Amino acid sequence: MVVPVVPSLAQRKRQLVSDELREIALQLLARQGYDNTTVDEIAAAAGMSRRTFHRYYASKEDVVIQLLADVGDQVQTELAARPSAEPPAEALRRAVGVAIDFCSGHHDPVKMLAVVRLILGTPTLHARFLSLQAEAQAGLTGVLAARLGLPPDDLYPEMAVRMALAAFDAVLERWAASSGSLDPQELTDAAFAVLAPALRG
Amino acid sequence: MVVPVVPSLAQRKRQLVSDELREIALQLLARQGYDNTTVDEIAAAAGMSRRTFHRYYASKEDVVIQLLADVGDQVQTELAARPSAEPPAEALRRAVGVAIDFCSGHHDPVKMLAVVRLILGTPTLHARFLSLQAEAQAGLTGVLAARLGLPPDDLYPEMAVRMALAAFDAVLERWAASSGSLDPQELTDAAFAVLAPALRG
DNA sequence: GCCTTCGCTGACACAGCGTGTCAACACTGC
DNA sequence: GCAGTGTTGACACGCTGTGTCAGCGAAGGC
Structure with missing residues (x-):
């Protein structure tokens, strides 16, 4: 059973609508503010009814947040793909780098900065963002534990992942606060330099 | 201008109602689940109208979460109160210990465990919990930076606080998952042992 | 004593979110 | 052409949180 390369015209169409809907939503939310929209x-701006909107996104939060859910998976994939001989510090640094790149190295950096600021500046979205990160943490911990051949209840992999995510948060916040003027990769290096002694290499 | 030791009968009464309302709410939420309540x-269980409920707590989440907001302040107070000669690792360990004690060393540990499990097991509450922690992080970072005489934009205090809170989360989760059978203070020591190399003493 | 004032309360009404349901429509493959 | 599948809008509903208003009781001034 091979998944079709072209996932059935219906699904492509759905993806198309889904993307444009998010585009419109993000623009509107960033302009008017989350609570004022x-x-x-x-839905009206996208030319559809509220009911149809909810067929694409379960909630108003999801339009914004779901974007980051994909990134979480990419980070986990990257961590799993790093050479197994690589020390955890480096592997985690690279994995976090993927998330940072997605935000700052986006094809439209200005828009992405606006989205990040929207999330960090809206309590509801910030909360969801952190929640999503907690989910990612669980997955990443499993991957790292497997990499290191440690039992899944060992404290080290969990703390290592939590430290890496702490670095990510610190970087993201400072990058957003600087309106994108600070270099995210340099910030990430600096944050990981602080963590390095505890990450064992 | 001295704040009266007895904060005006009206305020005491308000506090009383507030406490009992939370008691009833927590009991109901823990029994039926958050979303099913x-x-x-x-409000009915407390013998009041929905409108009156919202005069004491802004939202359903707040009944549960506000409890922890106070703890956040206590942790910050503890960190500020630690002797300034104390190394950051020890000061942070003690500050986090206050929060841990509040959860596990409560007068009614069974009830507190139920509340913690409720929070960690309910996405909405978990998200709010993390959000609250992010606020606390900002405050704690300021205190630690001041303690160390570092500029407020130095990365170290922020990362140190984030690491300490990461330890707190890891401990809380494991304690709740073990149904309170694991010793929280031992868990905390173990988590801080992992962080120690990065916390500079 | 009465009366004013303040805080608390319940009873509406309202906007917003998210969901179930149903009929209408379009587009697929037989 | 026709049945089947998927999408849409319309409507109704329950739930949350807020504004508003009138009623009620306790505290304090005259």
Whole structure:
């Protein structure tokens, strides 16, 4: 059973609508603010009813957040793909680098900065963002533990991943606060330099 | 201008109602689950209208979460109160210990465990919990930076606090998952042992 | 004593979110 | 052409959180 390369025209169409809907939503939310924008407004701007909006995104938060869910998976994939001989510090640094790149090295950096600022500046979205990160943490911990051949209840992999994510948060916040003027990769290196002594190489 | 030791009968009364309301709410939420319990139910159980409930707590989440907001302040106070000669690792360990003690060393540990499990097991509450922690992180970072005489934009205090909170989360999760059978203070020591090399003493 | 004032309360009404349901429509493959 | 599948809008519903208003009781001034 091979998954078709072209995932059935219907699904492509759905993806297309889904993407454009998010585009419109993000633009509107960034302009008016999260709380000042209703789902009805977004739906109307996209030329559809509120009910249809919810067929693409379960909630207003999801339009913004789901973007980052994909990144979480990419980070986990990257960590799993790093050479197994690589020390955890380096592997984690690279994995976090993927997330940082997604934010700052985006094809439209200005828009991405706006989205990040929207998330960090909106309590509801910030909370969801952290929650998503907690999920990612669980997955990453499993991957790292497997890499190191440690039992899944060992404290080290969990703490190592939590430290790496702490670095990510610190970097993201400072990058957003500087309006993108600070170099995210340099910030990440600096943060990991602090963590290095505890990450064992 | 001295703040009265007895904060005006009206305020005491308000505090009393507030406490009992939370008691009833927590009991109901823990029994039925967060999503299966409406604010109307809680209010009815406390013998008041939904409108009055919201005069004491801004939202259903707040009944549960506000409890922890106070703990956040206590942790910050503890960190500020630690002798300034104390190395950051020890000061942070003690500060986090206050939060751990509040959860596990509570007068009614069974109830507290139920609340913690409720929070960690309910996505909405977990998200709010993390959000609250992010606020606390900002405050703690300021205190630690001041302690160390470092500029407020130095990376070290921020990362140190984030690491300490990462330890707190890891401990809390494992303690809750073990149904309180694991010793929280030992867990905390173990987590801080991992962090120690990066916390500079 | 009465009366004013303040805080608390319940009873509405309202906007917003998210969901279930149903009929209408389009587009696929037989 | 026709049945089957998927998408859409319309409507109704329950739940949350807030504004508003009138009623009620306790505290304090005259």
